Amino acid sequence: MAAPVNSVGKPSAERPQINCTSFQKKTRSKLISIPGTRPSVQNGQLLVSTGVTSLDYLLGGGLAVGTVLLIEEDRYDSYSRMILKYFLAEGVVCRHELFVASAQDNPDDILQELPAPILDDVAMHKPVEQPRLPCEPQDSLDAMKIAWRYQNLPKVQSALASSSRFGHYYDVSKMMEPEIRQAAKCHSFYLPEHPTQSSATHSAMLESYSTLLKSLQEVIHREGFDLAAPMSKSRNILRVGLHSLGSALWGDDLSCQDNPTHRHALATFLYGLRALLRSSLSVAVVTIPSHLIQDRTLMGSITRLCDNAIALESFKGSERETNPLYKDYHGLLHVRQVPHLNCLTNQLPDHKDLAFKLKRKQFTIERLHLPPDLSETVSRVSRGELAGAAMVASACGSSTSGTKHLDF
């Protein structure tokens, strides 16, 4: 949904009267409150968490509702699958509805492997407080009162983290308890169980994709995620997880041939998916085995039809595994695309050298190294010196154009 928060709860026909002025009170965003969502600071988009806090930070606070996150799979699909599971687990914990589609594993199997949430941590602490390490003895804190005013400040973290917590933490070493999992409403789409009805009308799209799109649309209409539908009492978010689209099991030959016969099938599907999501309260994560797709032009057009795109490059099996530079990490993360939503600028990340690692219990994304410090905010040569130089230049009779920074 590319609509700002304030239009979410209303039918779109009411918009003209509301948006006649650019002066809007921020308080209107309180109209809609779905658990597990928050409005974006920058553009008022409704955001949901991906479940990985550092990924949320990277995407500008979270995934905007109505958008698609494309994950280019790593070579063995282990880490991309983990992010997908994080995304679904976050949905379970926030009581969102899920839609899981896969052609390889049964979606129920994917759901059984969701990581266990660390729930007590979330319930007990206020967002400003940092979770204290359990091994830390309380009395040692009482004893040391030198820097008492700093004791409530958050600890310095090397991992990226959003300032306020609306995502949850998960323990990937444990599975989620079945009773938590079954509380969430889940729609699954397992391709072998869906007989593809042949219809001659779809020439641009494969049968498997059009069946998937159709069943997704049915769920959206039936369960009332449609924005055009009259507002029911409570609104909820539909989280769509599509696993390994474009692989051979979907009947697609993108990944096996240099010159695929269904060249535009996946792109057309993603276009339809974007159209569906923009008009509903749903958000999707799609994984694609991009390392199998040889055609870069094709991959570029697929990326552009998604909103966010990240690529995982695992070190597993590559010679980088033994490189001392990367000894702390399991792979590199490339940000391919960040969305433009309802604003001219996009939230560019600070830097693009990012790496991920899988700790014993947690998946995190960290900076590989700091970028060179070139920015408009950094203090450098004082402006007075520049002005002095400009005066000398004008005294010499050279150009006296009023440009601030450049006067040779």
Next chain:
Amino acid sequence: MFTELNSILNTSPESFSGGDFILVSDRQSDASFLIHHFLSFYLRAQCKVCFLSLAQSFNHYSSVSQRLGVNLTQAKDKGQLIFLEGLKESLSVLIPQAADTGSQAMSFLRNPAPGLQSLYEFVRDSVTASSSSVEEGTEEWGPPVLLVDDLSVLLSLGVNAGAVLDFTHYCRAAVCSQLQGNMVMLVRCDGGEEEYDGDVEGPEWLLRCLTHQCSLTLHVHGLPTGYCRDIHGQVEVCWRRRRGDGQHTQKKLFQYKVHDKGASFFARGTSSAVL
């Protein structure tokens, strides 16, 4: 509307030349901010605007334009703006319902082979309607303008690059030559320029052919030295003026930074981040 860009291009909403085909392209960067510029520019210039939005939804353009000081919903109600929302139209084609009420403009999705004739007919009807409906007492609008956000979406959806080229040619004949209006189109490529391998289907080929047709190109690409937070890329502005004694081209290169409500353009190396 970015005033800095207006002064670079030497135009303003009060005085601009007609009959131009402006091609906006990008490579490893995003040029859609220029589309927003042209949309607000021509709406302020009181032109009749036909906007084919294939990549984003109406809400997106509406909220960005609001920040740039133009109200799209009002313009649509007044009849100044004709907005084709490709995403919305495509759903009825991709997931056929019993009662098909969608317009025919996106029918190429059903079968891309016949080309973009229906889309062209939509454009022709909407730009020529402006001249015929004047007598109804509605406001009179200036020359028609056609804006297309992302021709490369058409390629992704399976339309032949030749068919896209036919479409642009027909539009140019109708809008630029016949009605002395303007046309702005965006083509997005990725990968380096040297990767072009004679592929007659790809966006590279389309970009080359369109560059040949147009009168002004704005080519946006990322910095050759890599990603920077404070300089978002560079724009190559290239005029191709047809004078009496043959063609005359002029090129200028600027770096740019997109802000919340506009963009700033500066000569290479003169960003406030490095000076």
